Amino acid sequence: MGFERRKKEILSLLAKKEFINASELVEKLGVSDITIRRDLAQLETQGLLKRTHGGATKVDENPMVSFDLKSSQNDTEKRKIGEAAAKHIQDGDVIFIDCGSTTLHICSHIKKLNIKVITNSLPVVSALQNSHVKVNLIGGELDHKRQAVHGKMAVNHIKQYHADKAFIGADAIDQEGNLWANSETEAEISQAMIATSDKVYVCADSSKRGKKGYLRFAEVIDVEHI
Amino acid sequence: MGFERRKKEILSLLAKKEFINASELVEKLGVSDITIRRDLAQLETQGLLKRTHGGATKVDENPMVSFDLKSSQNDTEKRKIGEAAAKHIQDGDVIFIDCGSTTLHICSHIKKLNIKVITNSLPVVSALQNSHVKVNLIGGELDHKRQAVHGKMAVNHIKQYHADKAFIGADAIDQEGNLWANSETEAEISQAMIATSDKVYVCADSSKRGKKGYLRFAEVIDVEHI
DNA sequence: ACGAATTTGATTGTTTTTGTTTATTTTTGA
DNA sequence: TCAAAAATAAACAAAAACAATCAAATTCGT
Numbered sequence: 176m177g178f179e180r181r182k183k184e185i186l187s188l189l190a191k192k193e194f195i196n197a198s199e200l201v202e203k204l205g206v207s208d209i210t211i212r213r214d215l216a217q218l219e220t221q222g223l224l225k226r227t228h229g230g231a232t233k234v235d236e237n238p239m240v241s242f243d244l245k246s247s248q249n250d251t252e253k254r255k256i257g258e259a260a261a262k263h264i265q266d267g268d269v270i271f272i273d274c275g276s277t278t279l280h281i282c283s284h285i286k287k288l289n290i291k292v293i294t295n296s297l298p299v300v301s302a303l304q305n306s307h308v309k310v311n312l313i314g315g316e317l318d319h320k321r322q323a324v325h326g327k328m329a330v331n332h333i334k335q336y337h338a339d340k341a342f343i344g345a346d347a348i349d350q351e352g353n354l355w356a357n358s359e360t361e362a363e364i365s366q367a368m369i370a371t372s373d374k375v376y377v378c379a380d381s382s383k384r385g386k387k388g389y390l391r392f393a394e395v396i397d398v399e400h401i
Numbered sequence: 402m403g404f405e406r407r408k409k410e411i412l413s414l415l416a417k418k419e420f421i422n423a424s425e426l427v428e429k430l431g432v433s434d435i436t437i438r439r440d441l442a443q444l445e446t447q448g449l450l451k452r453t454h455g456g457a458t459k460v461d462e463n464p465m466v467s468f469d470l471k472s473s474q475n476d477t478e479k480r481k482i483g484e485a486a487a488k489h490i491q492d493g494d495v496i497f498i499d500c501g502s503t504t505l506h507i508c509s510h511i512k513k514l515n516i517k518v519i520t521n522s523l524p525v526v527s528a529l530q531n532s533h534v535k536v537n538l539i540g541g542e543l544d545h546k547r548q549a550v551h552g553k554m555a556v557n558h559i560k561q562y563h564a565d566k567a568f569i570g571a572d573a574i575d576q577e578g579n580l581w582a583n584s585e586t587e588a589e590i591s592q593a594m595i596a597t598s599d600k601v602y603v604c605a606d607s608s609k610r611g612k613k614g615y616l617r618f619a620e621v622i623d624v625e626h627i
Numbered sequence: 628a629c630g631a632a633t634t635t636g637a638t639t640g641t642t643t644t645t646g647t648t649t650a651t652t653t654t655t656g657a
Numbered sequence: 658t659c660a661a662a663a664a665t666a667a668a669c670a671a672a673a674a675c676a677a678t679c680a681a682a683t684t685c686g687t
Contacts, residue, residue: 177455178644180420197664207646212665228653228664300523304545312550314540314558319530324538328561332540332554404634423674433636438675454643454674 181206181214189224189233196230248276249380252401256378257281259401260342263376264288268339271368272299274323274361275344277378293336295324295364311336318360325360333367341372345379347386352395355388362392369393407432407440415450415459422456446509451531460531478606483507486568486604490514494565497594498525500549500587501570503604508532519562521550521590537562544586551586559593567598571605573612578621581614588618595619 181204188203189195200211215231218224224231257280264270264281266289272278274296282299285292286306294300295313303310315329343365347355354377356362369375377395407430414429415421426437441457444450450457483506490496490507492515498504500522508525511518512532520526521539529536541555569591573581580603582588595601603621 177420177422177453179453179456179458180422183420183458208664209647209666210645213645297523297526300543310543310545311554312538312540312543314538314550314554317526317536317538319536324540328537328540328558332558335554434674435637435676436635439635 178214182218185214185218185231186223189231194227194230194232199230249382252380253277254280255401256380258284259399260376260378261285263340264290266290269293269337271333271338271341271343271372272296273341273343273365273368274299274321275378277380278342278344281342281378293333293338295329297322297324321361323364325364330363330367333364334371336371338368338372339374341368341375343368343375343377345377345383345388347383347388348377348379348395349387350385352398353387353391354393354395355386355390356392357389359390362390366392404440408444411440411444411457412449415457420453420456420458425456446512448531479503480506482604482606484510486602487511489566489602490516492516495519495563497559497564497567497569497598498522499567499569499591499594500525500547501604503606504568504570507568507604519559519564521555523548523550547587549590551590556589556593559590560597562597564594564598565600567594567601569594569601569603571603571609571614573609573614574603574605574621575613576611578624579613579617580619580621581612582616582618583614585616588616592618 184204185195185200188200197208197211197215201208204211215224215226219226219231222234225234253276256277260281261284264285268288269291270293272281272292272294274294279296279298279302282302285308286303289307291309291311292299292303293311293313295315300310300312313324313329313332315324315332316326317323318325345354346357349355356365410430411421411426414426423434423437423441427434430437441450441452445452445457448460451460479502482503487507487510490511494514495517496519498507498518498520500520505522505524505528508528511534512529515533517535517537518525518529519537519539521541526536526538539550539555539558541550541558542552543549544551571580572583575581582591
C-alpha cells in the first residue's frame with residue numbers, strides 16, 4: 176500500500192476516533208504489527224499523534240499551529256484589520272512589518288504609497304512586488320515553515336534601523352494586556368522592532384484575546400476595535 | 402505518448418486521488434517504471450507534487466511564496482551548468498549562491514544535501530523550499546527587478562560569514578579572463594562573496610564569452626567546459 | 628535524409644521498506 | 658507478588674522501490 180498512504184489513512188482514522196489501537200490498524204491496513212508500530216513511531220516524532228500502549232491518541236493541537244493552517248483562519252476579520260492598520264500609514268513613513276497572517280494583510284493597501292518597509296517576512300515581500308514600496312529585507316536564518324527570517328543576525332539587522340511605525344502580530348493577548356508569543360525566536364524579532372520604532376501597532380484578531388501563550392514579550396497601551 | 406501529455410495526466414490523476422503510486426501509473430500510462438519515476442522527479446522540482454516511496458502525493462501547501470523561477474535564454478545550457486556546478490558541492494558545505502539565472506539552476510540538484518546556503522536571491526530561496534538545505538538570507542535593500550538584495554547592508558552581512566565555496570554569475574567574460582558586471586551593486590555583492598570564500602565558481606553560459614561589460618570585478622583562473 | 632540531441636528502456640547494484648524471529652517490557656488477573 | 662498474556666523492541670532476512678549507467682529509440686533542425 177505504501178508508506179505515505181498508510182500514514183494519511185492512520186491520521187484520518189484518528190481524526191474521528193480520538194483513539195486507535197494498533198491491532199485494529201493491522202487488520203484495516205493489511206500490514207504487520209511491527210510496521211504499524213513503526214508508522215506510529217514516525218508519526219509521533221512528527222508530533223502528529225501520541226503513542227500509547229496498544230495504539231495512539233490524538234495530540235492536543237493547541238501549541239504552534241503551523242503557519243499554513245493559520246493563514247486561512249478568520250481570514251475576513253484579518254483582512255479588515257489589515258485595512259484598518261494601513262490607514263495609519265502615510266507617504267514618507269518607514270515601517271516595520273513583522274511576519275504573520277494578519278500583518279500580511281496590510282500589504283495590499285499600501286502598494287501605492289511612497290514608503291519604506293522593513294520586514295522579515297517573505298510573504299510580505301511577495302505581496303509588495305510590483306508596488307511603489309521600497310523594501311528592506313531583514314537578513315538571517317530562514318525559518319522554512321514560517322517563511323520568515325529570524326535569529327541573531329536578524330535582530331542585529333533590525334537594531335541598525337529606526338522606523339516610524341512597527342506592525343507586529345501576537346499569538347495571544349491576555350486580559351491584562353500582555354502580549355504573548357509561542358516561540359522565543361518570534362518574540363525576539365518583535366521586541367527588536369518595538370525597541371527601535373516610535374510607534375507600535377499590534378494586529379491581532381479576536382481569537383487571540385483573553386488567552387496566554389508561552390512567552391510574554393510586551394504590553395498593550397491603547398486598544399482600537401474594528 | 403509524450404512527456405508533456407504524461408505530465409498533465411499524472412497531475413490530473415493526482416488532483417482527484419491525493420496520492421498515487423508509481424506502479425499504478427506504469428500500468429495506466431503504458432511506460433516503464435523508470436520513466437514514471439523520472440517524470441515524478443521532474444514534477445517535484447517544479448513543485449507540482451511531492452515524491453514519496455512508491456509514488457507521489459499532492460503538494461497542497463499554501464501557494465508558498467514563489468518568486469519566478471521562470472526559464473530564460475539558453476535554459477538547457479544553464480541547467481547543465483547548474484548540474485555540473487552542483488557536483489562540486491558536498492554534505493557539510495557552507496556556500497554562497499549569488500543571484501542570476503545560471504546559479505539558480507544549481508538549486509534543484511542540492512535539495513537533499515545537508516548544507517548551508519547563504520544567498521541574496523529570492524528565487525534561490527524559493528527553489529530551496531521543501532529541501533534539507535538551511536538557508537541564510539542576506540539582508541538589505543531589495544531590488545524588485547532582479548529579485549535580489551543588495552546595498553551596503555548586504556555587503557556587511559556577507560562580510561560576517563565565511564563559506565567554503567561561492568557560486569557567482571557574470572555578465573561577461575573577456576578573452577583575458579576578466580569578469581565583468583553591468584552594475585556596481587551587483588559587482589559589490591560578488592566581490593564580497595569572493596573575498597570571504599575559500600573557493601569561487603563562476604557560472605556563465607556561452608553567450609557571455611569574449612565580451613566585456615561595464616565594470617571589471619574579478620579574474621578567472623581555471624576553466625571547465627561543459 | 629542525416630547527425631545531434633533528447634527521451635526512453637534495460638541492466639546493474641544500492642537503498643528503503645517490510646516481515647519474521649527472538650527476546651524484553653508492560654499490563655492484567657489470580 | 659507472581660505468572661500468563663499482550664505489546665513492544667531488536668536483529669536479521671526478504672521484497673519492493675530506487676538510482677546510475679549505458680544502449681536503443683525517438684525527435685529535431687538543418
